[in-house]
Amino acid sequence: MKTIIRILLVEDHLIARIGITTIINAQPDMVVVAEAASGMQGIELFRHHQPDVTLMDLRMGATSGADALQLIRREFPNARIIILSSHSGDAEIARVLRFGACGYVIKDVLEDELIDAVRRVHQGKKYIPAKVAQILSEYFGDEILTPSEQKILELIVAGANNKNIANKLFISENTVKSHIKNIFGKLGVNERAQAVTVAFKRGLVSVDE
Amino acid sequence: MKTIIRILLVEDHLIARIGITTIINAQPDMVVVAEAASGMQGIELFRHHQPDVTLMDLRMGATSGADALQLIRREFPNARIIILSSHSGDAEIARVLRFGACGYVIKDVLEDELIDAVRRVHQGKKYIPAKVAQILSEYFGDEILTPSEQKILELIVAGANNKNIANKLFISENTVKSHIKNIFGKLGVNERAQAVTVAFKRGLVSVDE
DNA sequence: TGAAAAATCACCCGCGCGGGTGATTTTTTT
DNA sequence: AAAAAAATCACCCGCGCGGGTGATTTTTCA
Numbered sequence: 001m002k003t004i005i006r007i008l009l010v011e012d013h014l015i016a017r018i019g020i021t022t023i024i025n026a027q028p029d030m031v032v033v034a035e036a037a038s039g040m041q042g043i044e045l046f047r048h049h050q051p052d053v054t055l056m057d058l059r060m061g062a063t064s065g066a067d068a069l070q071l072i073r074r075e076f077p078n079a080r081i082i083i084l085s086s087h088s089g090d091a092e093i094a095r096v097l098r099f100g101a102c103g104y105v106i107k108d109v110l111e112d113e114l115i116d117a118v119r120r121v122h123q124g125k126k127y128i129p130a131k132v133a134q135i136l137s138e139y140f141g142d143e144i145l146t147p148s149e150q151k152i153l154e155l156i157v158a159g160a161n162n163k164n165i166a167n168k169l170f171i172s173e174n175t176v177k178s179h180i181k182n183i184f185g186k187l188g189v190n191e192r193a194q195a196v197t198v199a200f201k202r203g204l205v206s207v208d209e
Numbered sequence: 210m211k212t213i214i215r216i217l218l219v220e221d222h223l224i225a226r227i228g229i230t231t232i233i234n235a236q237p238d239m240v241v242v243a244e245a246a247s248g249m250q251g252i253e254l255f256r257h258h259q260p261d262v263t264l265m266d267l268r269m270g271a272t273s274g275a276d277a278l279q280l281i282r283r284e285f286p287n288a289r290i291i292i293l294s295s296h297s298g299d300a301e302i303a304r305v306l307r308f309g310a311c312g313y314v315i316k317d318v319l320e321d322e323l324i325d326a327v328r329r330v331h332q333g334k335k336y337i338p339a340k341v342a343q344i345l346s347e348y349f350g351d352e353i354l355t356p357s358e359q360k361i362l363e364l365i366v367a368g369a370n371n372k373n374i375a376n377k378l379f380i381s382e383n384t385v386k387s388h389i390k391n392i393f394g395k396l397g398v399n400e401r402a403q404a405v406t407v408a409f410k411r412g413l414v415s416v417d418e
Numbered sequence: 419t420g421a422a423a424a425a426t427c428a429c430c431c432g433c434g435c436g437g438g439t440g441a442t443t444t445t446t447t448t
Numbered sequence: 449a450a451a452a453a454a455a456t457c458a459c460c461c462g463c464g465c466g467g468g469t470g471a472t473t474t475t476t477c478a
Contacts, residue, residue: 013317014228014317014320015228015316016225018228018231019224019228019231020228022228023224107224110223156402157402159398159400159403161465171427172427174426174427175427178425178426179426180466181468191368191434192402193401197366200406200416208296355453358454380456381456381457381458386437387455387456387458390436390438391454393436399436399437400464401435
């Protein structure tokens with residue numbers, strides 16, 4: 001007798017939810033036992049169903065996948081969660097891996113890769129695609145922005161100049177410049193426009209506001 | 210006796226393809242007669258099947274949805290094509306509408322909206338969500354970048370300074386500055402970093418390289 | 419409690435960028 | 449062939465930004 005892998009899917013887009021569920025349920029040894037359309041609902045449904053594997057979208061409207069992951073793992077340290085993302089260069093990767101994600105799958109996957117990821121994670125292994133691992137090592141040595149730096153970067157993206165930033169954060173312009181130097185160093189750039197580009201490409205800031 | 214709406218789906222992501230097909234085929238009066246994973250394949254399959262309505266993803270690896278749309282409409286001026294996009298603020302909207310797109314659907318839609326769009330377009334109507342129409346009027350008065358401006362904007366995003374740009378395009382630095390002034394005017398910004406932000410938000414440039 | 423990381427601020431320099439104004443040539447469109 | 453749009457270039461000005469260097473305080477974490 002075979003063991004059926006019970007899966008919880010957390011994904012806010014209906015189209016992707018149906019697509020993934022259809023793929024999973026077509027497997028003889030897998031079944032989607034519950035679907036959540038938000039991070040909060042995902043946490044609730046996890047408590048109810050205690051699935052073997054959870055597929056969690058990284059970017060969702062209200063509660064982000066990273067937050068939901070963290071909350072679930074705090075409550076259930078053995079939870080096996082695979083993160084789904086649209087981009088391979090997402091800055092959140094490092095974060096979710098630290099919080100205990102067991103796998104990371106880019107959404108443009110083929111059927112086989114998704115199934116494979118679920119199966120491996122269910123067996124207690126990790127699943128990190130080579131492409132993702134490579135970008136991880138490139139981007140995140142110890143180059144994670146501090147909270148202040150992150151905030152300032154967001155203001156730069158919003159078009160603020162140094163004086164604007166200083167006023168908004170109630171700090172001196174010199175401090176702002178100091179932070180910006182550190183940001184440039186970490187991002188590997190030397191002017192604001194480039195910083196904005198890198199911010200978008202790494203997912204440090206988001207296109208949808 | 211009812212008429213069945215015959216639909217061609219052009220979408221490179223497997224997950225979305227399955228999701229959309231499942232939704233469509235659940236309707237009693239609709240059926241997906243063919244699925245293409247690329248723009249080129251989409252054109253071929255259109256010739257073969259001559260569907261009533263085509264659902265076309267805007268952003269795809271090789272041939273973009275906009276290009277495929279243009280080619281199909283040139284060959285079949287009465288083709289009814291609905292564009293699928295992930296973002297509502299995409300700069301390509303204006304382009305595809307000029308090329309004769311009949312509808313525009315954001316991919317985070319609910320079931321009903323997708324079905325509704327297909328049905329309306331099949332009846333000869335247009336389907337443009339209010340949100341999209343509003344952004345259209347905000348962004349694209351006559352503020353479409355010229356080819357030169359677009360190229361320069363891309364170089365700015367890539368981190369080039371004025372001298373770099375001048376060298377790469379074999380024009381003088383003064384000309385570059387002149388173009389940049391026009392770009393800033395059209396985008397409603399006054400410095401490079403803001404221009405980069407707007408470029409990403411409007412989809413003038415893309416995160417994936 | 420002690421070490422490490424983060425946040426705060428100061429001063430100097432020089433040049434690149436953005437703003438204003440005006441003009442000619444080339445290309446596209448009608 | 450005429451009109452409109454796009455591309456090309458010049459000159460000036462002034463300040464904001466980025467680069468370098470160095471230091472103190474606060475917070476976080478082990």
